[in-house]
Amino acid sequence: MAAPADQPLLRVEGLGVAVRRRAGALPILDDVSFDLAADETLAIVGESGSGKSMLALAITRLLMPPENYAVSGRVEFQGTDLVALPAAAMREVRGRGMAVVFQEALNALNPVLTVGRQIEETVRRRDGGDAATARREAIRLLDEVGIPSPERRLGDYPHQLSGGMRQRVMIAIALACRPALVIADEPTTSLDVTIQSQVLALLRDVRRQNGMSMIFISHNLGAVAAIADRVAVLYAGHVMELATVDELFAAPRHPYTAALLAATPRVDRPEKLAAIGGAVPRFDELPPGCRFAPRCPRAMPACSAAVPTIRAPDGEPGRRVRCIAPLP
Amino acid sequence: MKARLVPPILEVRDLRKFFPVPGGGFGPRQAVRAIDGVSFTVERGQSYGLVGESGCGKSTVARCIVGLLTPDSGRITVEGEALTTGRSARGRRLHRSVQMVFQDPFSSLNPRLAIGTTLAEPLAIAGGLSRAQIRARVAELLREVGLPENAAAKFPHEFSGGQRQRISIARALALRPPLIVADEPVSALDVSVQAQILLLLDGLRIEHDLGLLFISHDLAVVRNFCQRVAVMYLGRIVEEGPVERVFADPKHPYTLALRDSSLPPDPAARDRLARIEGEMPSAIDPPKGCHFHPRCPRRMPICSVEAPAWTPFADGGVACHLHPPPDATVTPANRGT
Numbered sequence: 001m002a003a004p005a006d007q008p009l010l011r012v013e014g015l016g017v018a019v020r021r022r023a024g025a026l027p028i029l030d031d032v033s034f035d036l037a038a039d040e041t042l043a044i045v046g047e048s049g050s051g052k053s054m055l056a057l058a059i060t061r062l063l064m065p066p067e068n069y070a071v072s073g074r075v076e077f078q079g080t081d082l083v084a085l086p087a088a089a090m091r092e093v094r095g096r097g098m099a100v101v102f103q104e105a106l107n108a109l110n111p112v113l114t115v116g117r118q119i120e121e122t123v124r125r126r127d128g129g130d131a132a133t134a135r136r137e138a139i140r141l142l143d144e145v146g147i148p149s150p151e152r153r154l155g156d157y158p159h160q161l162s163g164g165m166r167q168r169v170m171i172a173i174a175l176a177c178r179p180a181l182v183i184a185d186e187p188t189t190s191l192d193v194t195i196q197s198q199v200l201a202l203l204r205d206v207r208r209q210n211g212m213s214m215i216f217i218s219h220n221l222g223a224v225a226a227i228a229d230r231v232a233v234l235y236a237g238h239v240m241e242l243a244t245v246d247e248l249f250a251a252p253r254h255p256y257t258a259a260l261l262a263a264t265p266r267v268d269r270p271e272k273l274a275a276i277g278g279a280v281p282r283f284d285e286l287p288p289g290c291r292f293a294p295r296c297p298r299a300m301p302a303c304s305a306a307v308p309t310i311r312a313p314d315g316e317p318g319r320r321v322r323c324i325a326p327l328p
Numbered sequence: 329m330k331a332r333l334v335p336p337i338l339e340v341r342d343l344r345k346f347f348p349v350p351g352g353g354f355g356p357r358q359a360v361r362a363i364d365g366v367s368f369t370v371e372r373g374q375s376y377g378l379v380g381e382s383g384c385g386k387s388t389v390a391r392c393i394v395g396l397l398t399p400d401s402g403r404i405t406v407e408g409e410a411l412t413t414g415r416s417a418r419g420r421r422l423h424r425s426v427q428m429v430f431q432d433p434f435s436s437l438n439p440r441l442a443i444g445t446t447l448a449e450p451l452a453i454a455g456g457l458s459r460a461q462i463r464a465r466v467a468e469l470l471r472e473v474g475l476p477e478n479a480a481a482k483f484p485h486e487f488s489g490g491q492r493q494r495i496s497i498a499r500a501l502a503l504r505p506p507l508i509v510a511d512e513p514v515s516a517l518d519v520s521v522q523a524q525i526l527l528l529l530d531g532l533r534i535e536h537d538l539g540l541l542f543i544s545h546d547l548a549v550v551r552n553f554c555q556r557v558a559v560m561y562l563g564r565i566v567e568e569g570p571v572e573r574v575f576a577d578p579k580h581p582y583t584l585a586l587r588d589s590s591l592p593p594d595p596a597a598r599d600r601l602a603r604i605e606g607e608m609p610s611a612i613d614p615p616k617g618c619h620f621h622p623r624c625p626r627r628m629p630i631c632s633v634e635a636p637a638w639t640p641f642a643d644g645g646v647a648c649h650l651h652p653p654p655d656a657t658v659t660p661a662n663r664g665t
Contacts, residue, residue, distance in 0.1 A: 047518035162607050192381035193545065194604045197589035201601040219519065222548075222591030226598040245595045263523035267548040267575065267590040268597065275523035279488045295520075 007079060008035040009180055009213050010059075014073035017051075017058045025070055028054055028283055029237045031310070032073070038180070041207060041214040043228035043245070045221065047260075049280040050234040052217045056185045059215070060100055061090050078180065095125060099174035101167070101203075103186035108170060109158040115142075115169050116154030122176035141172040146202055164195035168202065175206060182207065185217045200227055221264050225249055233257050236281055236291040239310060242320040253313050253326040256292045290323070298325065335408030337507050337539035338370040338393065338426075343402035345388050349612055360611045362388040364563035366402070370556075372506065375533055375540040377550035377571065379586070380560035381608055386543045389560075390511045393541065394428045406507060424454065427500035431512035433492030437484040443470075443495055444480030450502045469498040473528060490521035497528065507539040515546065526553055547590040551575050556644075559583045562611055562619040569644020579646040582620045618649065626650060 015032040018025035029051045036042050046052040054063070061082060063069045075082040077097060082090060094100075102108040110118055119138040120131070127133075135154070142150030145168040158166055167187060174182050184203060188196040204227050207214045218224055224231055224245070231248045233241040233256065241254040252258040262274040278295045281287060287294050289304035296303065302324060310322040343366045346359040363385040370376040378386045391397040393404055395411070404411040406425050430436040438446060447466045451457055457465065467477050473494040484492055493513060500508050510529065514522040530553055533540050544550050550557055551571055558568040559582065567580040578584040585604040591597060606623040609615055615622050621631035630649050639646050639653040 047520060049518075164607055192608070193547070193589040194381065194585055195607060197591070197601055197604070200591075204601070220591075221519070221593035222597075225593050225595045226591050226601055249593060249595050260519060261593060263520050264593050265523075265526075265546075265548040265552040266592045266594070267551055267587060268592045268594075270552045273523045273527060273552060275527050276520035277524070279490055279521060280518065 009038045009040075009078065010036040010215075011074070011076040012059065013076070015055075015058060015075060016070075016072040017054055017063070018070040018072075020068050020070055026283055027237065029058065030307075032234075032237075032239055033310070034232055034239065034242055036181070036213050036215065038213055039208075039211055041204075041216055041227055041229045043216045043218060043224040043231045044234055045218060045224050045231055045260075046234035047219055047280050049236065049282070051237040052219075052234050053185055055234070056100065056183050056215070056217055060094060060098060060183060061085075061087075062094075062100070096177060097179055098181040098183060099177045099179040101170050101174050101182060101184040101187045103189050109166060109173075111158055113157075114154065115156050115158065115161070119169070119173055119176055122173050126177055137176070138172075141175055142169070144175065144206065145169070145172045146198075147172075162195075163191050164199060167191065167199050171199075171202060171206065175210065178210070179212060181213045181215070183215045183217070186219070187216075188223060189218070189220070196223070203227065221249075221261065233260070236286060237283065238291055238307075238322055239320070240292065240322050242310075244318070247316075247319060251327075253316075253319065253321040254292075254323050255296045255298050255327060258327055259295075259297070298327075300325070334372070335405070336369045337372045337374075337407060338376075338541065339403075339405045339408075340369070340389070340393070341367050341403040341405075343367070343389065343392060343404065344400045345385075345392060345397060346400055358612055361563050361614060362611060363392070363399075366560070366563075366565055368558050368565065368568060370507070370539045370541055372539055373533065373537040374556065375530070375542055375554045377542045377544060377554035377557040378560060379544055379547060379550050379557060381545060381586075383562075383608055383611060384560040385563040385611070386560050387511055390428065390509045390541065390543050394426050394509050396428075424503050425505050426507045426509060427503065427505040429493070429496050429500050429508060429510040429513045432516055433489050433496055434484075434516075436496055437492055437499075439484050441483070442480065443475075443482055443484070443487075446495065447480070447498055447502055450499065454503055465502070469501055472501065472532065473498045488521070489517050490524055493517065493525050494528065497525075497532070501532065501536075504536070505538075507541065509541045509543070511543040512545065513542075514549065515544070522549075529553070547575070547587060548592070559586065562608060562614050564619060564647065566620065566648065567644070567646045569641065573644065579651055580620075580648045581624050581626050581650070585623075618647075 013033050015029060017029040018027040044052045044055060057063045058071055059075055071083055116138050119141055120134040123134045123137045138154060139150045142153055147153050147165060147168050188199045191199060200223055216227055228245045230244050232239050235256050241257045252261060259276045263276055265273055276295055289306055290308050293299040293303040308322050308324045310320045312319055313321050313326045343363055345363045346361050349358040349360060366389055380386045392399045444466050447469055448462050451462045451465055466480055470477055470479050475494055514525050532538060542554055554571050557571050557574050558565045561582050567574060567583045575587055578587055588600055604623060617632045617634050618636050621627045628649055636647045636649045637653050639651045
């Protein structure tokens with residue numbers, strides 16, 4: 001089912017997710033579109049309430065229970081639209097095509113199974129094969145994710161490991177599927193800075209070595225700058241800006257991206273911080289028009305008239321900005 | 329110690345706090361050495377950062393200072409007076425001069441009390457104010473932290489995380505304390521809201537000449553909002569000094585590793601993704617000698633044998649065998665400031 005060479009690995013087009021409620025559907029994600037090439041890392045950056053985790057769940061079809069959500073648009077993975085795929089075929093895609101690394105490894109791992117058992121199960125589900133082969137593969141994977149003396153760790157239960165080691169195990173399980181795409185949802189958020197840096201370096205290295213693509217979801221601009229090739233900035237369910245990581249950090253075009261950068265303190269050179277007034281809107285109280293307009297220092301009356309379409313700014317065909325007056 | 333006219337707002341000397349490990353059974357009783365000989369000084373109007381990773385003991389230090397924990401040994405003085413615990417009038421008065429802002433604005437406010445009641449409570453307990461005066465002070469506090477006056481009648485659930493943190497700050501300010509201890513006050517907040525709260529705290533510090541002990545794991549925040557910083561590792565301060573010096577020219581390999589692990593929002597720094605080895609060991613059985621030696625890229629044979637003494641600099645100092653003290657009798661416990 002390999003995609004033709006000119007097609008991206010993943011193409012998300014006009015994706016919308018609404019929560020079905022008795023009072024009517026509450027739209028969360030709206031008109032989300034992006035491509036992900038093979039061997040590429042796309043970061044989805046956003047604050048809480050931006051919808052970034054829901055995006056991961058929508059792509060992997062892990063929104064539970066499914067009947068509570070109305071999903072529209074297309075999520076084309078290796079040429080197949082996942083939105084319309086039957087559940088059994090989707091399980092197959094999740095088992096072989098894509099893997100997810102969650103923020104809280106302690107919740108994502110099975111607490112009553114040893115680490116070795118959990119990796120071996122994944123390996124055998126994929127390859128079949130005997131127990132000894134699966135065990136060898138599990139040891140190799142633990143070694144690949146930098147866990148010291150992996151033979152001895154096979155018998156450990158998740159609670160016996162530190163947060164950083166658990167996250168490494170999660171990555172090993174993800175690798176066991178040999179996926180084309182890894183979706184990492186805030187994979188380093190609950191870790192200490194030195195461990196966070198280790199796990200980021202590991203994710204970057206295993207992605208490269210295995211030729212996978214990655215969607216890296218985070219609120220941490222430092223982590224995003226270190227690991228991403230391209231970045232999508234999400235705010236209140238809309239993609240506000242999409243650019244290469246160098247373009248985005250050097251010259252943000254959307255006022256929200258610029259404000260986010262100006263509000264982030266830097267360890268390497270202290271600068272005067274500029275706070276963004278107000279707070280991210282709740283999804284049941286979204287403002288009309290541009291969702292950032294009420295907090296935007298450059299807002300004009302036209303900003304609240306209609307939701308701006310996302311388009312390429314003048315002279316930058318590779319970028320996308322959802323703003324009627326992008327920054328120069 | 330140098331003679332000085334005004335005592336520092338906070339002086340902590342050789343603070344120790346061990347927690348017994350439950351269970352255990354026979355054999356020697358084990359203890360978590362949460363803080364093991366910590367000393368530092370905060371001046372009036374100064375923002376002092378205490379940084380380190382989880383488990384380094386920084387929150388235990390904060391809790392000892394505000395009186396939520398009783399240290400095993402050591403001395404804490406606030407404006408020159410020793411902090412006593414317990415219910416004596418003097419202890420109460422001193423605790424009134426130190427107030428705390430907690431990390432989680434969702435669990436640190438009483439959900440059943442209107443904001444006005446929460447803010448009036450410390451004023452009523454302190455006494456000496458009429459009801460009208462208390463009402464006026466509550467309105468003043470709300471104004472100071474940037475909340476509308478009608479916030480007094482509302483309840484915590486009606487506010488966002490950032491607004492709740494403003495309420496916590498107003499509560500801490502109520503008795504006009506000279507010192508506020510803020511334990512990770514912005515780490516539960518989104519970036520866009522974080523900056524609001526940091527700028528608010530900084531403005532209040534300058535306006536009221538407050539001492540601010542800022543406990544954080546976030547070096548970027550400390551670099552931008554503190555004048556001095558102490559770096560903790562497994563219960564000990566490993567380096568201390570003015571922020572510019574400590575961050576521009578870290579002397580302790582741990583400070584360097586911590587700095588380089590804090591990623592700036594800049595793709596040009598991507599190759600810096602740090603390669604520090606290992607994880608922080610347990611405080612129940614910390615490594616012998618320098619606690620950091622198993623992870624240290626520059627460890628020497630002596631590092632696993634002997635704990636490094638405190639080497640004072642012209643301003644601040646470090647505990648590391650790479651920088652031996654000129655006079656080996658100086659320790660963090662008896663160094664002067």
